[in-house]
Amino acid sequence: MSKKIKIRVKGMHCNACKMLIRVELEEMDLEENIEKIELEANNQGVIVLKNMDEHDIRKIIDKINKTELYEVI
Amino acid sequence: MGKKKVKSKSKNNRVKTCTLFVDGMHCASCEVLLEKKLLKQEGIQAVDASLKGRKVEIRYVGNYQPNIQKLNEEFSELGYKFNTKKIKRNDLPLFSVKNGELIINHSKLKNFFKIVFFFISFLIIFFGIENLSLGRYINVDSNSSIAAFFVFGIVASLSSCAALVGGVLLSMIKQWNELYIDSESNFEKASPHILFHSGRLISFGLFGGFLGLLGESISLSNNYFYALITILVSIIMFILALQMIGVEWAQRFRFGTPKAFSKLIADESSFKGKYMPFFIGASTFFLPCGFTLIAQTLALTSGSILQGSLIMISFALGTLPVLMGISYSGVVFNRRPDLTAKFNVVAGLIVIFFAIYNINGQLNVLGLPSLSDIEFFSSEISSNLDAVGINSEGIQQISIIAKGFEYIPTSSMTLKAGIPAKFFVDNQGVQGCGAAITATGLFDGFVWLKNGENVIDLGIPKEGKYKLTCSMGMVKPIIINVI
Numbered sequence: 237m238s239k240k241i242k243i244r245v246k247g248m249h250c251n252a253c254k255m256l257i258r259v260e261l262e263e264m265d266l267e268e269n270i271e272k273i274e275l276e277a278n279n280q281g282v283i284v285l286k287n288m289d290e291h292d293i294r295k296i297i298d299k300i301n302k303t304e305l306y307e308v309i
Numbered sequence: 310m311g312k313k314k315v316k317s318k319s320k321n322n323r324v325k326t327c328t329l330f331v332d333g334m335h336c337a338s339c340e341v342l343l344e345k346k347l348l349k350q351e352g353i354q355a356v357d358a359s360l361k362g363r364k365v366e367i368r369y370v371g372n373y374q375p376n377i378q379k380l381n382e383e384f385s386e387l388g389y390k391f392n393t394k395k396i397k398r399n400d401l402p403l404f405s406v407k408n409g410e411l412i413i414n415h416s417k418l419k420n421f422f423k424i425v426f427f428f429i430s431f432l433i434i435f436f437g438i439e440n441l442s443l444g445r446y447i448n449v450d451s452n453s454s455i456a457a458f459f460v461f462g463i464v465a466s467l468s469s470c471a472a473l474v475g476g477v478l479l480s481m482i483k484q485w486n487e488l489y490i491d492s493e494s495n496f497e498k499a500s501p502h503i504l505f506h507s508g509r510l511i512s513f514g515l516f517g518g519f520l521g522l523l524g525e526s527i528s529l530s531n532n533y534f535y536a537l538i539t540i541l542v543s544i545i546m547f548i549l550a551l552q553m554i555g556v557e558w559a560q561r562f563r564f565g566t567p568k569a570f571s572k573l574i575a576d577e578s579s580f581k582g583k584y585m586p587f588f589i590g591a592s593t594f595f596l597p598c599g600f601t602l603i604a605q606t607l608a609l610t611s612g613s614i615l616q617g618s619l620i621m622i623s624f625a626l627g628t629l630p631v632l633m634g635i636s637y638s639g640v641v642f643n644r645r646p647d648l649t650a651k652f653n654v655v656a657g658l659i660v661i662f663f664a665i666y667n668i669n670g671q672l673n674v675l676g677l678p679s680l681s682d683i684e685f686f687s688s689e690i691s692s693n694l695d696a697v698g699i700n701s702e703g704i705q706q707i708s709i710i711a712k713g714f715e716y717i718p719t720s721s722m723t724l725k726a727g728i729p730a731k732f733f734v735d736n737q738g739v740q741g742c743g744a745a746i747t748a749t750g751l752f753d754g755f756v757w758l759k760n761g762e763n764v765i766d767l768g769i770p771k772e773g774k775y776k777l778t779c780s781m782g783m784v785k786p787i788i789i790n791v792i
Contacts, residue, residue, distance in 0.1 A: 250338065252336060263345075
């Protein structure tokens with residue numbers, strides 16, 4: 237089932253972090269699914285993706301955590 | 310990240326390398342981003358970005374030749390600028406010793422003096438305004454006009470409210486700027502400030518009306534309660550200020566909102582601390598700046614919802630220009646990244662000063678040791694150690710004049726324990742928080758001084774030393790000795 241998901245990421249603090257997350261998602265051919273990537277207070281960011289499968293979500297979390305710069309919370 | 314990123318396929322062309330220096334790299338994410346973005350360029354085989362050297366080493370093949378101009382065009386949006394020459398960056402500390410010789414980093418020294426200059430200028434202006442005792446020109450009661458409360462608000466914003474509410478606002482600027490760091494729109498950058506001031510105005514209107522409704526059925530004179538709130542807020546301000554000036558230890562503290570509260574005040578999907586400034590602004594109603602307490606008391610005594618609301622809104626509107634000035638400076642400096650760091654340091658120092666100023670005042674209110682006790686800073690008025698006499702009714706009497714922003718003893722300030730005592734205060738136009746007098750332990754809470762003679766029954770005083778000051782602890786304390 238396709239759905240919209242929101243992933244909160246610890247360690248995002250600047251524009252480069254936003255861009256890097258976007259690049260990581262583009263590498264997974266998910267650019268069409270990106271609804272928004274935003275910074276939040278307290279060194280966090282949020283990624284909102286649309287039309288996502290459960291299977292992809294796991295892969296995204298793994299990819300983000302593998303950067304060693306960010307951690308999905 | 311030090312780990313070289315390499316394309317999997319390579320042609321058998323001769324591999325060439327070049328090093329480019331990159332201005333705009335500031336974190337580990339920049340390293341990875343640059344590596345990934347550069348690797349997408351046709352001809353680039355491998356990239357190794359180094360934050361430490363602020364450079365990228367590029368291995369390339371074929372006809373590719375790094376074109377600085379083209380790269381700068383492509384990467385300018387990301388905030389990077391390539392250069393073949395090393396970017397001069399002076400990372401030496403302010404003072405260092407090399408081969409027994411003292412090395413001064415003149416660039417940092419210049420910045421240091423600039424920061425010190427701004428901070429000292431601020432202190433001169435702050436104490437200069439305080440010494441002007443502007444409050445003496447404005448006296449309000451519950452029948453005063455709305456315009457009078459507006460002017461009262463202006464005076465407040467140049468005095469104790471600047472130290473408390475201004476300090477809170479200033480300490481939030483760094484966080485709000487970070488929230489909208491990548492925003493192009495000035496309106497978006499200003500939105501937390503707009504929310505803060507809107508929240509403040511609305512809460513002052515609503516709670517002012519509520520106080521008018523309650524009338525005099527409640528009392529705003531619990532000095533312990535207000536002192537603890539002020540000390541708590543000042544400690545948070547202090548930690549935020551340390552974060553502003555870049556103290557590593559302070560970065561571990563995060564003042565988040567409990568999740569349950571966040572969900573209550575905003576839809577999670579759109580919440581990114583967005584509406585929090587509104588609630589911070591609204592909560593300033595409960596920050597016990599001396600002038601605010603006076604306005605709140607007058608809203609209470611007005612006994613009318615409309616009058617109470619108008620009193621508090623006018624007061625808040627009066628404080629608005631100065632608070633807006635603080636907001637404006639924050640937004641302007643956010644547009645100038647080169648100045649943001651300096652602004653944060655100056656603002657951080659000012660907030661630290663405000664936090665210490667507030668805590669010191671509240672220690673006075675609680676009758677505890679404070680900086681005011683140190684002889685150098687001491688504003689205590691030495692009192693005659695001979696106890697006052699006992700009148701024909703068997704009562705001891707001490708007296709002061711309350712005038713401007715000080716309390717002037719007109720009798721000995723020493724009492725004998727175990728004998729009933731009364732305290733006479735001749736209010737000859739005391740201003741600001743000076744109108745709310747307190748001596749923790751000697752009498753309860755604050756006593757609001759009316760014009761002219763005021764008599765405070767001290768009951769049967771117990772032995773001890775008591776600090777007589779105002780509700781904010783900012784009026785020079787007088788020690789009352791009970792022996």
